[in-house]
Amino acid sequence: MATIKIGLVGCGGRGRGAAHNALQNAATKDVKLVAIADAFQDSVDGTVRLFSDKHPDQTDIPNERQFVGLDCCEKLLKTDVDVVLLCEPPGFRPRDFAAAVDSGKHIFAEKPVAVDSPGVRLFLNANAEAKANKQVVMVGHHLRFEKKHYEPIKMIHDGIIGDILHMRIFFDTGYLWTRPRREGQTEMEHQIRNWYYFNWLSGDHIVEQHVHDIDVMNWFMKDLHPIEANGMGGRQVRIGRDFGEIFDHHSVEYVFEERDVRGYSDCRQINGCWGAFSEHAYGTKGYINMDGHGTVVLNVNGKSPQVWKRDADGHQTEMDVLFDAIKEGKEFNNGDIGGTATLTAILGRMATYSGKVVKWDDAVKSELDLFPKTLAWDADPGPKPNDKGIYPCAVPGVTKAW
Numbered sequence: 001m002a003t004i005k006i007g008l009v010g011c012g013g014r015g016r017g018a019a020h021n022a023l024q025n026a027a028t029k030d031v032k033l034v035a036i037a038d039a040f041q042d043s044v045d046g047t048v049r050l051f052s053d054k055h056p057d058q059t060d061i062p063n064e065r066q067f068v069g070l071d072c073c074e075k076l077l078k079t080d081v082d083v084v085l086l087c088e089p090p091g092f093r094p095r096d097f098a099a100a101v102d103s104g105k106h107i108f109a110e111k112p113v114a115v116d117s118p119g120v121r122l123f124l125n126a127n128a129e130a131k132a133n134k135q136v137v138m139v140g141h142h143l144r145f146e147k148k149h150y151e152p153i154k155m156i157h158d159g160i161i162g163d164i165l166h167m168r169i170f171f172d173t174g175y176l177w178t179r180p181r182r183e184g185q186t187e188m189e190h191q192i193r194n195w196y197y198f199n200w201l202s203g204d205h206i207v208e209q210h211v212h213d214i215d216v217m218n219w220f221m222k223d224l225h226p227i228e229a230n231g232m233g234g235r236q237v238r239i240g241r242d243f244g245e246i247f248d249h250h251s252v253e254y255v256f257e258e259r260d261v262r263g264y265s266d267c268r269q270i271n272g273c274w275g276a277f278s279e280h281a282y283g284t285k286g287y288i289n290m291d292g293h294g295t296v297v298l299n300v301n302g303k304s305p306q307v308w309k310r311d312a313d314g315h316q317t318e319m320d321v322l323f324d325a326i327k328e329g330k331e332f333n334n335g336d337i338g339g340t341a342t343l344t345a346i347l348g349r350m351a352t353y354s355g356k357v358v359k360w361d362d363a364v365k366s367e368l369d370l371f372p373k374t375l376a377w378d379a380d381p382g383p384k385p386n387d388k389g390i391y392p393c394a395v396p397g398v399t400k401a402w
C-alpha cells in the first residue's frame with residue numbers, strides 16, 4: 001500500500017498525542033501527517049512547528065493543507081488524506097464524524113463521541129454507514145487496548161468471579177485547565193477556547209472524562225447498557241467566571257436489567273480531595289480492582305491475588321490496531337461501543353442534573369439538542385453569563401435535562 005496520509009482535526013494536547021501515536025504505530029512506518037485543522041491559527045502554527053521538528057521525515061503540511069476556522073474539518077476532508085484523527089472538542093464530533101464517513105476516510109474519533117442524544121444518534125447512524133462501507137473506525141477508549149484491562153475482563157466474562165453482583169467506578173481528580181476570557185473575544189470564541197466548561201462542547205466531565213470508566217462498567221457487563229439511572233451532583237466549590245456551567249461532582253447509580261446489577265459511579269473535579277481513576281467489580285466468587293493508570297488485582301475465593309502491572313499504553317496500541325487494519329485491509333469498528341458508552345454517560349448527567357430517575361429509552365429518544373442554532377464567531381452559543389460573568393448551572397428538581 002502507498003504511504004498512508006493522515007489528517008488531524010483538533011490540534012490540542014490529545015490531537016498532538018494521537019498524531020504522534022499514529023506516526024509511531026507498530027504496523028507501518030510508511031505514514032505521514034499531511035493536513036491539519038483547528039478552529040484557531042495559533043494551534044495550527046504550534047502543531048506545524050512541533051511535528052516539523054519532532055517527525056521531519058513524516059511531516060508534510062504545506063500552507064494549503066493547514067485549515068483554520070469553524071469549517072476547518074469540512075475543508076480538511078476535501079483533501080486526499082486516507083485517515084482522519086478527530087480530536088476536537090466533543091460537541092463538534094458527531095457532525096465531523098458524519099462528514100468524515102461521507103468522505104470515505106478511515107477514522108480515529110476521540111471519546112466521547114457526542115454530548116447529547118441527537119449527537120449520539122447522528123454518530124451511530126453514520127457509524128452504520130461506515131460499517132457498510134468497511135471504513136475502519138476506532139473510538140479512543142484506550143483502556144480497551146491495555147493488557148491489564150482486556151486480559152482480566154476476558155476472564156471475568158468467562159466466569160472467574162462468578163456472576164457480577166455490583167460495580168463501582170471512579171474518576172475523581174482536581175481541577176483541569178481553564179482558558180480565561182480575553183479582551184475582544186466574542187462569546188462564541190470564549191466558549192470554544194474554554195470548551196471544557198460548556199455542555200454543548202464537553203457534555204460536562206461525567207461525559208468528557210468519566211466516560212472511560214463508564215465504558216469499563218458496560219464492558220464488565222459484556223457490553224450491555226444500563227436501563228435506568230438516578231443520581232445527584234452539583235457545583236459546590238468550582239464556581240466562577242472561568243468555570244462555565246458544569247458541575248464539579250456527580251454520583252450516579254446505574255441499574256442493569258441483567259440480575260438487577262447496580263453500577264455505582266462517582267466523578268469529581270475538586271482540588272485537595274481524594275483521587276481515583278479506577279473500576280471495581282464484585283462477583284459471587286471474587287472481585288477485581290482496576291486502576292486506570294496503574295495495577296489491576298484479581299481476587300478469587302481467597303486464593304493468591306493475580307496482579308497485572310500497566311504494560312503498553314493503550315493510546316499507542318489502539319493506533320497499532322487502527323493502522324494494522326488500514327494497511328492489511330481488515331475490518332475494524334468499535335463505534336457502537338463508543339456510542340453506548342457516551343449515551344450511558346449522558347444518561348448519568350440527565351439523572352444528576354434533573355434529580356430524577358431517567359430511563360435508558362428516554363435518553364435514547366431525547367430531543368434536547370445542545371448545539372448552537374448557528375455556528376459562527378459572532379453567533380449566540382446558548383449559555384449566557386450574568387452581570388458578574390457567572391453562568392447558571394443545572395438545578396436538580398427543576399432542570400429539564402432530557
Ligand SMILES: NC(=O)c1ccc[n+]([C@@H]2O[C@H](COP(=O)([O-])OP(=O)(O)OC[C@H]3O[C@@H](n4cnc5c(N)ncnc54)[C@H](O)[C@@H]3O)[C@@H](O)[C@H]2O)c1
Pocket residue numbers: 009010011012013014015037038039040043069070072073087088089090092110111112140141142192208209
Ligand atoms: N483518550 C484520552 O485519554 C483522552 C485524553 C485527553 C483528551 N481526550 C479527548 O480528546 C479531545 C480533545 O481534548 P484535548 O485535551 O486535546 O483538548 P485541547 O483543548 O487541548 O484541544 C482541543 C483542540 O481543538 C481545537 N478546536 C476547537 N474547536 C474546534 C473545531 N470546531 N474544529 C477543530 N478544532 C477545534 C482547539 O483549538 C484545540 O486546539 C476531547 O474529546 C477529549 O475528551 C481523550
